Amino acid sequence: MQRFLKRRFIISILLLIVLSIILFFPFRTALVFYQENTNHIEAYLPIEEGDSFQIIFTHSIHLTDVTEIYEVLSDQSIKQNEIIYEHYGIGMPANDTEGGTFVYEDGKYHIKDMNRIFPYINLRNGKTVPRHRLVWGERAEHMVWFNDYFQPGARFTIRVDKLSLWQYLKGVKIHE
Template sequence: MKSIKFNKKIFVLLLLIMLILIISINIPYKQALVFLQPEEEDILCYVPIAQGDKFKIKYTHSIHLSDVIESYKITEQNEIQQYELEYEDFAIGMPSEIAEGEHFEMQDGKYRIKNMERRFKHFDLRVGKVRANHTFMQGKVSFPLSKAIEPGTRVRIQVMKINVIQQMKGVNILEHEE
């Protein structure tokens, strides 16, 4: 009789622990910059990120075939703010004017627009198929997006909290640096 009560208590305790585990792995807790497919909301890759963190996206422009670097930071409202744009050619598809408050400079053969205040909840990007080679850069990390995202795929880039399951499904960019 005692062993049945003891077994019941262990069973209930194990059931409770399993329930807590199942619930906890589904609670979004880690803030990340995510690259997801907008149609399915599937996270393809992500990087843990905090307010004030900066990152860049580098790509080869399809027309003039030179590097373009877009610089971003995460605001206090968890928006993505573009604060700088660097490019080499004043050609089709590149800005010829700046917005109020922005600063334009040319140095070492590169054009830079600084002091940009362009804020986004998210933005979409199509990972280049031929020569764009979209690359995520943060500190010493340089990660070609084509390693985790099929070229030609449209992705949405945004800040959100993710849970353990989403972390396991997506590629953590920091764990796959070159």
């Protein structure tokens, strides 16, 4: 009888360990939106190394769209590749100090080949002109409005992280 209880106890402990690993071991890469200066996940978008995404916002003075194009790197950093905007002036860069190419195409200004690498991005959802969007997919075919997930004026940190099953289940997945 004592041998049976000991065996049952060992099996229970092993099952608990396996369940803990399944629930709490980070396994899936995601673009994670953390509430500013916390580890509280506001939302996440499943993403892989090499995937690109765009953050589009409406410039509060020019009232035209500004598109920032990013790529996920293998070390979970974020590389800004390009910025596209319509009006040259207040708040808009004239060139890239890190070797990017400034061009005017199709009625828009582009700074290409930026190669700016960030461990994270601090961002504020527009409050005055709340028209921030997140775009992703091979041909940028998916888009959501930040206001569907965040309050206007909300501040958050965007990082590429690995999430556990538990974090996936309790977080808000961004989807169309």
